[in-house]
Each structure stands twice: as structure tokens, then as C-alpha cells.
Amino acid sequence: MELLTSAYGTSVARRAQLVAVLAEPEDLSPARLRGLTGVADALEVRADLVGDPDPHRLRRHFRGPLTYSLRSRRHGRRSALGPVERRARLLRAAQQYDLVDLEAMDDLVPELLVGIPTRQRRVSWHQPEATRPDRGADRWFGAAMREASEALRHRFAAMRTVPAAAYLLVPQPGAQYGAAAPLLLTGLGRTDVTAFASGPAGTWTRVLAPWLGAPVVFGRAGAPGADGMPSVAQLRSDYGLPALPPLDALFGIAGRATGGSLAPRLHNAALRHLRLPALYLPFPVDVFPRFWHWAFVFGALARLPLRGLTVIAPHKRGAVEVADIADPHALRCGAANVLWLDAGRWRATTTDTAAALHTLARAGVEPGGRSAAVIGCGGAGQAVALALDQAGARVTLVNRGDARGRDASSRLGFPYVPLSRFSPAGHTVLVHATPVVERPPFPITAADRDAVVLELVYRDPPTALMRATHAGGLVGIDGWDVLFVEVSEQFRLLTGHPLPEALTLRSLCFGSAEPAEAHDLAKPAGQPPARSAMRSASGEAT
Incomplete structure (x- = not known):
């Protein structure tokens, strides 16, 4: 590292x-x-x-x-x-x-x-x-x-x-x-x-x-x-301007739509807190290999080398393809959401696996022996499906597009059900891994009473699925909890430093001044945010 x-x-x-x-x-x-x-x-x-x-x-x-x-x-x-x-x-x-x-x-x-x-x-x-x-x-x-x-x-x-x-x-x-x-x-x-x-x-x-x-x-x-x-x-909040501390390297988030992401705010706050001479920027990307080539040329000409990226839809597969070394999870699902420089070689991994299991554990949910349905077969959905399988759950893949769903099923070896024929009944872990936020992707009223709903996207106000989940009395873990875990792990991989414990990520997102004991990673999962966020993210959760 x-x-x-x-x-x-x-x-x-x-x-x-x-x-x-x-x-x-x-x-x-x-x-x-x-x-x-x-x-x-x-x-x-x-x-x-x-x-x-x-x-x-x-x-x-x-x-x-x-x-x-x-x-x-x-x-x-x-x-x-x-x-x-x-x-x-x-x-x-x-x-x-x-x-x-x-x-x-x-x-x-x-x-x-x-x-x-x-x-x-x-x-x-x-x-x-x-x-x-x-x-x-x-x-x-x-x-x-x-x-x-x-x-x-x-x-x-x-x-x-x-x-x-x-x-x-x-x-x-x-x-x-x-x-x-x-x-x-x-x-x-x-x-x-x-x-x-x-x-x-x-x-x-x-x-x-x-x-x-x-x-x-x-x-x-x-x-x-x-x-x-x-x-x-x-x-001011996302980049620390107008102050201009020393700058030697760049990090960033690469995806089709990066404008709504909270990643720059969180990563730059941590970089400033640790006084690291780097800046985390949003890079809208159309073709990932072109961007990857460009990044090295620009870094050399500007003397600001790129040291790492978080990668969001639709470029997670591209992140695996450009890496020198991709970990087994990223290779199996063909998607990575982090690229970082390690001893001169570019590594790729997905933090979606650790984030899903961590947030479930904080909510007191043990996946082993449960029937889990993962709705959405993009990079994040496949990574979470692998994590649940390795934790002992029986995993079913669900997707709106039949081709992608069957491809993921073939790649991972899990059964697949088209979204049009899916019922949440019988599944006690329901993972929503699509960017759909305006309506629940499945009828929550048909879910078992002991079902737990884990959503990867984060929004304020809460998504339609989270509102329906809480209204139905079910345990709902929204994307905010997932985001905080992912940012912590991604920052460690990108910089080699743990995220500073003094930073309260929830306060950074919501503009509040929460006490130190309300630190995000110690807060019980499944609770909705105490205050409204300034804005929402777009696309897959990072």
C-alpha cells in the first residue's frame, strides 16, 4: 500500500x-x-x-x-x-x-x-x-x-x-x-x-x-x-475553497453522472483533516478507456498524478479491465468500484460486498440460512449477491432486463427471476440495487413480516421503497448507511489511511452538528437520517 x-x-x-x-x-x-x-x-x-x-x-x-x-x-x-x-x-x-x-x-x-x-x-x-x-x-x-x-x-x-x-x-x-x-x-x-x-x-x-x-x-x-x-x-463544503492547501495528487469519482454524488464532500473533508496534499474531483466519463488514457496524460502534463478512483455506473466493468490486479470478487462479477495505485500497480476491487454485510450485521441481521433476493444485476447487485452467498444465504437474482439478468445468473451460478414475475414472499433479505427511486420496484406489502430491506441508493427525502418499508413496519436499511461504510473503506484503499474517527460523516452530509457519540459507523443501522440532506445522488450507490 x-x-x-x-x-x-x-x-x-x-x-x-x-x-x-x-x-x-x-x-x-x-x-x-x-x-x-x-x-x-x-x-x-x-x-x-x-x-x-x-x-x-x-x-x-x-x-x-x-x-x-x-x-x-x-x-x-x-x-x-x-x-x-x-x-x-x-x-x-x-x-x-x-x-x-x-x-x-x-x-x-x-x-x-x-x-x-x-x-x-x-x-x-x-x-x-x-x-x-x-x-x-x-x-x-x-x-x-x-x-x-x-x-x-x-x-x-x-x-x-x-x-x-x-x-x-x-x-x-x-x-x-x-x-x-x-x-x-x-x-x-x-x-x-x-x-x-x-x-x-x-x-x-x-x-x-x-x-x-x-x-x-x-x-x-x-x-x-x-x-x-x-x-x-x-x-466550500465539498472542496474546502477558497483555501488552497498544497496539492500533489488527484483522486476522483468517475461515472456517467457524478454531479449529485456526496463522495467529493466526504473524501475531501478527510483529506483536509489529515492534511494530505490531494484533491478528490468529479469526472463525468463517457468512455472509460479513453478517460483512463487521458488521466495519465493530464497527470503528467499538469504534474498532478491520479492516485485512485471510485467508479460508478456504467464503468465498473471498465475498471476491472484496466486494472493490473483485480481481486476475486471483482473478477467473478466483472465489476469494480475502486481503483487505486499500490506499489506501482493498479488494483481493483468492489467495496459493495463489505458494505452490504457490514450494514446487515449492524442491524443484527445474520444472512446465513436466509433466503435473499437481490433486485438489480448491475455491478453492485452482483457484488452483494456474492457476499450474501459467501455468508451462507440462498441467493436469487432479479432484474428488469432479461439479458443482463440471465448473464449475471450464468456468471455467478445463482437462480434468476425476471422482475415482472418476482414476488418478495419467502425472502427474508431483500436487496434493492437499482437506481429506481420514484416507486418501489416490488410490492412491499407482499413481503414476509420478518423481511429486512437493504437499499443501496441514498436519497433525501427517502425513496419510495424506504417509505413503504417503514410504513409496513419492516426493518429498512437505506443507502446512507451503506454510503458511510463504503466511503470509509474506499478512503482507506485510496490513501492508505483510515478515515479519521473525528469526522462525523452524517453531519457532513446533512449540515448538522451531531455529537461525537453519534458517529455514523457507530449508529444503529436501519434508522432514517435525523436531518435532511442537502441534495441527492444519482445512479448506483458508490
């Missing part, structure tokens, strides 16, 4: 400026503005989304600097003003705002440059979607990243001919998952340039950019946006 050692104390932590973006009408309310005091350093008004609020009213509730941005359709947003009206609004904003965003090319005209002094200018460029770069071949990742980074450098060289207080470049994520944007920052040696990729695929570049030299990081004043911008609250 390669321990990730602390680099704290050898360098002084830096700090980024945290900018709260007002992008919804409710962001202009006095309550929200006052709530940003002491949380954000500055505000940015997206006038193309919220109009032109009175800056004096904003300053009554928020004391920090104000930026005015009127994003045009050419730069990917709503404003379709003609040049005369657009320039009039920008010049008017210069009389009242500390910084005014000027879009490269269109706004860099004598009228605006004369009326807006250098100290108030932010020159920006947002790449239109129509010019999204070609994906290219895997073998050219390194060259493609360098070429994209060089193209951004040329773009910036043209922008900096106009003196300004700040510069902003936002390319499309493209084939290199937005890697060109953070790579641009690594060699500039400037403190006035911010660059990140747009869209949900570029969220990780927004978060990482300050560590590579960007002076600011942007977060929505309200909820996270569809454009990939996290909320200010999320930047």
Missing part, C-alpha cells in the same frame, strides 16, 4: 477569491445577499439572466466588489441586444460596478475602451459550441492536449493586447475533458487569468483552476446550475 503523506507545514496555504454569481431572480433577494456576506468575497451579476439590478441596493446587503456581466448569444448565453444598446448598458455599468466584463472581439472597441478604464475591465472569451474541438484518436491525447493548450495561449496572447484587470477563458470541454483550460494556467505565471471548461463535464476544471494559478473561483449564489457551475456553498 502506498501511503499518501502529508505535505502541510512545508509550504504556506494560499487563498482564492470566491465569487458568487447572481443568476436567478431570487438571488437578488435581501436574504440571499445578506447570506453571502462572509461566505463570498465578491458578487457577479449576470445581467443577461437577471436584468440590471440597482447596484446601490446590492451594496446595502453585500459589501464586497461587484462585477457586471452581460453574456451575449455569441458567447453562449441569452443577451441578443444590438451593439448600440449593449454598449450603452456596459458604459452605464462602468459608472456603478467595480468590474465590467468585455467579450473578446465584439466589445473591444474604442468607445468602450475609452469609457471603461483598465482597472475595471475583465476581458473574456467563451468558446461557442459550434467550434467544439474534434475528439481525435486515443493515441494522440498527449499531442491533442498540447495543441489545445497552445491554441488557448494564442487566444490569450491576442486578448492581453487589451490591458485589463482580469482575463477569463472558457473553452468547450471537448475530447480532452477540458484539460487544455487548466493546462493553460500552469505555465503562464500570472495572477490575473482564470480558465476552465464549460458545462457539467468541465466542473472539475472550475474547481481545480485556483490551485493552478487562477485568482478566482465562481459559484452560483443559489443551487448549482446546469452549466456545470457549483454553488458557493458546494465549493
Whole structure:
């Protein structure tokens, strides 16, 4: 096991400026503005989304600097003003705002440059979607990243001919998952340039950019946006921003939909607590082998090597395929949810097995001799089925899609029943391992009175299955209990360190301040959370 050692104390932590973006009408309310005091350093008004609020009213509730941005359709947003009206609004904003965003090319005209002094200018460029770069071949990742980074450098060289207080470049994520944007920052040696990729695929570049030299990081004043911008609250709770402690390596979660996962919040809290120089990021991935190749190229170019991943649907099979060593459980079910570097070799395993058995044991449930049904034959479902079998249970597989169900049955050697013909009667352990949360996947009223329901997904409010389980008086173990066990085991594998006992994972998730004795791993399983979570996860439980 390669321990990730602390680099704290050898360098002084830096700090980024945290900018709260007002992008919804409710962001202009006095309550929200006052709530940003002491949380954000500055505000940015997206006038193309919220109009032109009175800056004096904003300053009554928020004391920090104000930026005015009127994003045009050419730069990917709503404003379709003609040049005369657009320039009039920008010049008017210069009389009242500390910084005014000027879009490269269109706004860099004598009228605006004369009326807006250098100290108030932010020159920006947002790449239109129509010019999204070609994906290219895997073998050219390194060259493609360098070429994209060089193209951004040329773009910036043209922008900096106009003196300004700040510069902003936002390319499309493209084939290199937005890697060109953070790579641009690594060699500039400037403190006035911010660059990140747009869209949900570029969220990780927004978060990482300050560590590579960007002076600011942007977060929505309200909820996270569809454009990939996290909320200010999320930047603070999930990534510890605006503090910038030393950074030598990256971890992350890789899957089709990573935006709702709580894994970054929990892992980064533990990394900060132990003062380990690493950051855990969300990586939306379409094709896992391409991402795997890209990760090593990016790590080498940015000098931030990838040291481990948690992997969620639909890439758990891909995690087994790229590993140097996969443990027997992962090989048998053909799926892994953790990849980590160990003595120079990549190992793969699944923590779903240990999590399922641990949470059942904490609820006082001994699987041996019981009849268990596992609903869902994805990677997590197969791993739990194997664990139950090894614990002495009689396992039946259940799946909506017949092909996957029969394939899992053939692979594992367990009987299979299509979901359309499944009845929970006769099974005293029922494991739900699908992402369906809106309705119970089977009629809970038909379950035996002594049945225990274990669900792998976590949601707030509770899923339909958990609500029906508790309403029927059955023992229900929801995905929160599974999550906390999995995170503890995954963190140990990824870093070589146990999860700090001082961290209360339930408090981190729910924004509460529970006493130390209510630590998650000591809390009896089967109880619903005491407080509501800030948001829910998507896809399979990690």
C-alpha cells in the first residue's frame, strides 16, 4: 500500500477569491445577499439572466466588489441586444460596478475602451459550441492536449493586447475533458487569468483552476446550475475553497453522472483533516478507456498524478479491465468500484460486498440460512449477491432486463427471476440495487413480516421503497448507511489511511452538528437520517 503523506507545514496555504454569481431572480433577494456576506468575497451579476439590478441596493446587503456581466448569444448565453444598446448598458455599468466584463472581439472597441478604464475591465472569451474541438484518436491525447493548450495561449496572447484587470477563458470541454483550460494556467505565471471548461463535464476544471494559478473561483449564489457551475456553498463544503492547501495528487469519482454524488464532500473533508496534499474531483466519463488514457496524460502534463478512483455506473466493468490486479470478487462479477495505485500497480476491487454485510450485521441481521433476493444485476447487485452467498444465504437474482439478468445468473451460478414475475414472499433479505427511486420496484406489502430491506441508493427525502418499508413496519436499511461504510473503506484503499474517527460523516452530509457519540459507523443501522440532506445522488450507490 502506498501511503499518501502529508505535505502541510512545508509550504504556506494560499487563498482564492470566491465569487458568487447572481443568476436567478431570487438571488437578488435581501436574504440571499445578506447570506453571502462572509461566505463570498465578491458578487457577479449576470445581467443577461437577471436584468440590471440597482447596484446601490446590492451594496446595502453585500459589501464586497461587484462585477457586471452581460453574456451575449455569441458567447453562449441569452443577451441578443444590438451593439448600440449593449454598449450603452456596459458604459452605464462602468459608472456603478467595480468590474465590467468585455467579450473578446465584439466589445473591444474604442468607445468602450475609452469609457471603461483598465482597472475595471475583465476581458473574456467563451468558446461557442459550434467550434467544439474534434475528439481525435486515443493515441494522440498527449499531442491533442498540447495543441489545445497552445491554441488557448494564442487566444490569450491576442486578448492581453487589451490591458485589463482580469482575463477569463472558457473553452468547450471537448475530447480532452477540458484539460487544455487548466493546462493553460500552469505555465503562464500570472495572477490575473482564470480558465476552465464549460458545462457539467468541465466542473472539475472550475474547481481545480485556483490551485493552478487562477485568482478566482465562481459559484452560483443559489443551487448549482446546469452549466456545470457549483454553488458557493458546494465549493466550500465539498472542496474546502477558497483555501488552497498544497496539492500533489488527484483522486476522483468517475461515472456517467457524478454531479449529485456526496463522495467529493466526504473524501475531501478527510483529506483536509489529515492534511494530505490531494484533491478528490468529479469526472463525468463517457468512455472509460479513453478517460483512463487521458488521466495519465493530464497527470503528467499538469504534474498532478491520479492516485485512485471510485467508479460508478456504467464503468465498473471498465475498471476491472484496466486494472493490473483485480481481486476475486471483482473478477467473478466483472465489476469494480475502486481503483487505486499500490506499489506501482493498479488494483481493483468492489467495496459493495463489505458494505452490504457490514450494514446487515449492524442491524443484527445474520444472512446465513436466509433466503435473499437481490433486485438489480448491475455491478453492485452482483457484488452483494456474492457476499450474501459467501455468508451462507440462498441467493436469487432479479432484474428488469432479461439479458443482463440471465448473464449475471450464468456468471455467478445463482437462480434468476425476471422482475415482472418476482414476488418478495419467502425472502427474508431483500436487496434493492437499482437506481429506481420514484416507486418501489416490488410490492412491499407482499413481503414476509420478518423481511429486512437493504437499499443501496441514498436519497433525501427517502425513496419510495424506504417509505413503504417503514410504513409496513419492516426493518429498512437505506443507502446512507451503506454510503458511510463504503466511503470509509474506499478512503482507506485510496490513501492508505483510515478515515479519521473525528469526522462525523452524517453531519457532513446533512449540515448538522451531531455529537461525537453519534458517529455514523457507530449508529444503529436501519434508522432514517435525523436531518435532511442537502441534495441527492444519482445512479448506483458508490
